[in-house]
Amino acid sequence: MATVYTIGEALIDFIPDRKGAELKQVESFTKAAGGAPANVACAVAKLGGHAAFIGKLGADAFGDFLVEKLAASGVDVSRVLRTSEANTALAFVSLKEDGDRDFSFYRNPSADMLLHENEIGSGWFTAGDLLHFCSVDLIEAPVKYAHRKAIELARQAGAVISFDPNVRLPLWPDPESCRRAIHEFLPLSHIVKISDEELSFITGHEDEKEAIASLFVGDVQHVIYTRGAAGATWFSRNGLEVSEPGNRVEVADTTGAGDSFIGGVLYQLQSAPQPLKELGQLSREHIGEALRFANAAAALTASRPGAIDALPTLREIDAFRSSTKR
Numbered sequence: 001m002a003t004v005y006t007i008g009e010a011l012i013d014f015i016p017d018r019k020g021a022e023l024k025q026v027e028s029f030t031k032a033a034g035g036a037p038a039n040v041a042c043a044v045a046k047l048g049g050h051a052a053f054i055g056k057l058g059a060d061a062f063g064d065f066l067v068e069k070l071a072a073s074g075v076d077v078s079r080v081l082r083t084s085e086a087n088t089a090l091a092f093v094s095l096k097e098d099g100d101r102d103f104s105f106y107r108n109p110s111a112d113m114l115l116h117e118n119e120i121g122s123g124w125f126t127a128g129d130l131l132h133f134c135s136v137d138l139i140e141a142p143v144k145y146a147h148r149k150a151i152e153l154a155r156q157a158g159a160v161i162s163f164d165p166n167v168r169l170p171l172w173p174d175p176e177s178c179r180r181a182i183h184e185f186l187p188l189s190h191i192v193k194i195s196d197e198e199l200s201f202i203t204g205h206e207d208e209k210e211a212i213a214s215l216f217v218g219d220v221q222h223v224i225y226t227r228g229a230a231g232a233t234w235f236s237r238n239g240l241e242v243s244e245p246g247n248r249v250e251v252a253d254t255t256g257a258g259d260s261f262i263g264g265v266l267y268q269l270q271s272a273p274q275p276l277k278e279l280g281q282l283s284r285e286h287i288g289e290a291l292r293f294a295n296a297a298a299a300l301t302a303s304r305p306g307a308i309d310a311l312p313t314l315r316e317i318d319a320f321r322s323s324t325k326r
Helices: 036-046 061-072 142-157 175-188 199-203 208-214 257-270 284-302 314-323
Strands: 004-007 011-016 029-034 051-058 080-083 090-095 101-106 130-134 160-164 191-195 222-226 232-236 241-244
Touching: 004 036, 004 142, 004 257, 011 061, 029 036, 029 061, 029 090, 036 051, 036 061, 036 130, 036 257, 051 061, 051 142, 061 080, 130 142, 130 257, 142 160, 142 175, 160 175, 160 257, 175 199, 191 199, 191 257, 199 208, 222 257, 232 284, 241 284, 257 284, 284 314
Parallel strands: 004 051, 004 130, 011 090, 051 080, 130 160, 160 191, 191 222
Antiparallel strands: 011 029, 090 101, 222 232, 232 241
């Protein structure tokens, strides 16, 4: 089986004890493992896929906790480095009544930002592998150039590159810096996953069709547009367009739902009956099944608190889909 590699941040999410309160009003939190790339690796591994996480953590108790959590989920942690130069990143979360959230980050710098390009192994990737990344660690720090090196080596090996911008503006000096970094890395990707909340910010277009079309730059072959409970649409450069409705659930916490979604997509691509050699070979049926599966994974994750702990297994997704069959 091919490997899904993810690169970037793993951090500690402190989840509040109650919804509907501003961060300054929250009195207690529960510690949870998080960070979008780490979540995606765990999502794939918990489904039974082969996943590996590339990143750097502090030589501290939080770093120990994250390594153990990743490994317990089935993720290959042999490419997780440790440092005493900075601490593991922390994120304090406040939850709105609908389960949506706001973040306050503590990373100035954090250990993940100190991953260097010379720490990326030249023999890690092989043809058919998938490399997934997000935008949080595309800030002006060593980790940005580690991303460039990993993407370059993965592409040379024949791997598929997946990008979920996963915009977190509080981590950037200004919105334009974030947008500029996303556009710098967008053309290097084969698959782009983008949410309805991010589309106009990233593209600068208010019209949905124009915005989606503008994402097909460089090597981008597929754009997956997500709308939360409303479902998702998969657009291909060759004109193929496939939409699948979402699943209605009682939302506990949306943290990790988008990561579970793209993890489900990558798992479907990884476990295809035939090795994924050409993205153009994806059929309408294959794409539709990937979206239905990913929508179910995201819905289950949103119905539970936390991120990694909320990610479903393959058996849970199968049971959920059977119970909600239309």
